[in-house]
Amino acid sequence: MSIRPLYRFAQAITCLLLISGCTTYRYVPAATEASPQETVNTAPVALRIDSPVASREAHQPNTPEWQKMKPALEKAVADNLKDLSSHPVSAPSPTLSVSVDNDGSQMHWGSFFLYIVTLTLVPATDDLQFESHMSVKSGEKTLFTSREKGEMRRYLSVYFPTPLFIGKSDPAVASQDMTQAMMARHRQALDQWMTAEKQQYDQQVAGKSMLEQRQWLIDNPDSLFAGDILAKLAAHTPRRNTLGWHRENVALFPGYISLLPEEDALWFVGPEDRRVIDLVDAVKRGKNQTILAASVETQGPYKVFAEEEVRRLRKMGLSSDLIAAMIRSTSQTPPQATPAPAVAVTPTPSREETLAALLIPDNSGEYMNPWTSDGVLAEWVDKAINAKMGSAVGSAAGAYAASKALDNVPFVGGFLGSKVGKKMGHSAAISASGGMDYIRQTSDQSFRSLEDMARYLKAVHGTNSNFQDAIKAADAIYPGLMQSLASAQ
Numbered sequence: 001m002s003i004r005p006l007y008r009f010a011q012a013i014t015c016l017l018l019i020s021g022c023t024t025y026r027y028v029p030a031a032t033e034a035s036p037q038e039t040v041n042t043a044p045v046a047l048r049i050d051s052p053v054a055s056r057e058a059h060q061p062n063t064p065e066w067q068k069m070k071p072a073l074e075k076a077v078a079d080n081l082k083d084l085s086s087h088p089v090s091a092p093s094p095t096l097s098v099s100v101d102n103d104g105s106q107m108h109w110g111s112f113f114l115y116i117v118t119l120t121l122v123p124a125t126d127d128l129q130f131e132s133h134m135s136v137k138s139g140e141k142t143l144f145t146s147r148e149k150g151e152m153r154r155y156l157s158v159y160f161p162t163p164l165f166i167g168k169s170d171p172a173v174a175s176q177d178m179t180q181a182m183m184a185r186h187r188q189a190l191d192q193w194m195t196a197e198k199q200q201y202d203q204q205v206a207g208k209s210m211l212e213q214r215q216w217l218i219d220n221p222d223s224l225f226a227g228d229i230l231a232k233l234a235a236h237t238p239r240r241n242t243l244g245w246h247r248e249n250v251a252l253f254p255g256y257i258s259l260l261p262e263e264d265a266l267w268f269v270g271p272e273d274r275r276v277i278d279l280v281d282a283v284k285r286g287k288n289q290t291i292l293a294a295s296v297e298t299q300g301p302y303k304v305f306a307e308e309e310v311r312r313l314r315k316m317g318l319s320s321d322l323i324a325a326m327i328r329s330t331s332q333t334p335p336q337a338t339p340a341p342a343v344a345v346t347p348t349p350s351r352e353e354t355l356a357a358l359l360i361p362d363n364s365g366e367y368m369n370p371w372t373s374d375g376v377l378a379e380w381v382d383k384a385i386n387a388k389m390g391s392a393v394g395s396a397a398g399a400y401a402a403s404k405a406l407d408n409v410p411f412v413g414g415f416l417g418s419k420v421g422k423k424m425g426h427s428a429a430i431s432a433s434g435g436m437d438y439i440r441q442t443s444d445q446s447f448r449s450l451e452d453m454a455r456y457l458k459a460v461h462g463t464n465s466n467f468q469d470a471i472k473a474a475d476a477i478y479p480g481l482m483q484s485l486a487s488a489q
Contacts, residue, residue: 021158023065024167027177028127028153041191044198045225046087047136048095052077056102058366059436059478065171066102072172073100073130076179080187092227092255094138098186100179103129105154115157123155123163130178134186138222146189148182194224201225210236218252227255234259243267243277266309270302270326276313283317293325300329355459358452365446367453367478370470371461372444377470379442380433384473387432429476439477454484 054073056066077098084096107126115124129151136144152174155163168174201223205213210233217229230253238245246264249256257268267277274296282292296302304327305313313323359369370381377385433439447453461467475481 022156022161022163022169024123024155024163024169025128025171025174026153026155026167027174027181028151029181030149030151041194042083043085043087044194045085045228046089046093047085048089048093049081049085050095050097052081052098052100054100054102057104057436059430060102060104068170068172069102069175072175073179076176077183080180080183084187092138092230092253092259094136094143094224094227096134096136098132098134098183100130100132100182103131105129120158121160121162123157123166125153125155127151127153130182132179132182132186134190136190136224138224138226141222143222143224144190144193146186148185150178150182152178197224205229214249214252221253230256231259234261234264237264247277263312266305266312270296271299274299276302276318276326279318279322280316283322289319289322293319293322296322297325297329300326302326302330304330355456358447358456360446360448361444363440363443363446365448367447367450368439368443369445369447369453370457370474377466378439380439381470381473384429384433384476385469426476426479429473433473433477450478450480450484451488453478454481454488458485458488 052074054070054077060066077100081096081098105126105128108124111122111125114122130149132148132150134144134146134148135142152171153167155166157163205216205225208216213229214233217223217226217233220226223229230249233249233253234246234256236245242264246256246260246267250268257265260268267275267280269276270278279292279296283289305323310323314320361373368378368380370378372378430436430439434442447456457467457471461470464470471482471485
């Protein structure tokens with residue numbers, strides 16, 4: 001009997017085992033999602049574009065999967081915005097920002113049933129849910145906002161490579177596809193808004209004098225086109241009283257100085273109420289320049305004036321001593337602080353101070369304190385304990401259903417039941433505690449890390465009669481807390 005068929009069979013089984021068990025990803029557009037029109041229009045004004053930010057809910061761990069998704073999401077946004085603004089950015093330019101947030105995932109229970117029945121041949125699927133926000137702001141006022149949702153489907157099989165026939169093993173590919181679709185819809189909404197704003201602006205401003213345009217800007221300070229009008233005002237130099245024109249505009253519009261040509265910006269160098277133009281006015285009123293020089297030398301900085309600028313300052317009546325004082329104020333170093341005595345010793349912090357440093361006195365941290373500042377259990381902990389959502393639920397609630405269905409399946413029950421059960425148990429624990437928003441709302445103290453949380457709770461509440469129940473409930477929400485407690489000093 002030839003052993004060649006057996007050898008080939010062994011090779012096939014070995015290859016299958018090497019590639020079996022995998023997770024893949026694919027962007028799946030929603031059934032109601034319309035394909036946006038291709039938008040390549042640039043913005044009619046200069047936009048200051050912030051770096052895109054991708055984030056996820058605070059309680060979600062920084063997994064290798066997310067470490068691949070985050071840069072892919074941010075790069076896809078940045079690439080889409082490269083051609084948006086071709087105008088030079090100035091101080092009054094509106095700011096455009098885009099964020100992409102991962103809001104969690106939603107399991108497809110029908111696929112999970114087939115996953116179990118077919119011994120993981122049919123992949124289990126869930127949808128990773130994302131929401132993207134685009135906004136345009138002028139100062140603190142929001143001029144435009146757009147919100148889009150996207151979903152990326154994840155396929156999982158423990159023993160078979162079937163997910164490879166459906167999606168890509170690298171989540172970055174699906175992340176880029178999804179982000180490009182969301183950004184296309186953002187750009188379409190942004191283009192429609194800017195087109196409408198441009199039409200309104202042209203109708204209201206076209207053909208008006210500079211004084212009328214300035215009045216329109218006073219009435220519409222947060223307009224998308226505020227920077228355009230400011231640039232026109234700065235470039236407009238009346239034949240008479242040019243400095244008076246600029247002074248009026250500087251007083252009206254904070255970003256005006258940054259748009260002035262260099263020869264006109266010279267007069268507005270210096271601190272408030274001591275600008276060069278203020279010194280010129282003081283000299284014209286008969287102020288002693290020696291006294292002015294003494295005051296400006298300690299109230300700068302100004303700048304190191306070029307030879308041509310010095311000539312212009314002298315022509316406006318400023319003395320060499322006063323100009324020299326302005327230059328010296330620019331190069332002066334701040335006074336040195338008196339050194340501490342050499343015998344000074346930093347006191348060792350007390351135990352109370354050390355513990356206080358671990359605690360955040362509000363709910364802005366990532367991990368909520370199971371106890372409130374009054375020393376009683378937080379409402380979400382009581383809710384979890386009443387629902388019996390301690391560690392038994394956290395690791396076994398979902399595992400029970402999964403493992404029962406898989407107990408009779410060779411090699412699958414123990415591994416898959418535990419893996420799926422932990423995920424289901426964690427979700428069940430959060431739900432039983434009222435949800436993450438409720439947990440944060442009913443907490444008034446928090447921690448930066450599980451290590452800080454474990455050290456503080458062990459030291460402050462370790463002797464409480466309800467300590468074990470509270471820790472079990474908290475560990476179900478923040479897996480790893482009990483392990484951190486075991487190693488806490």
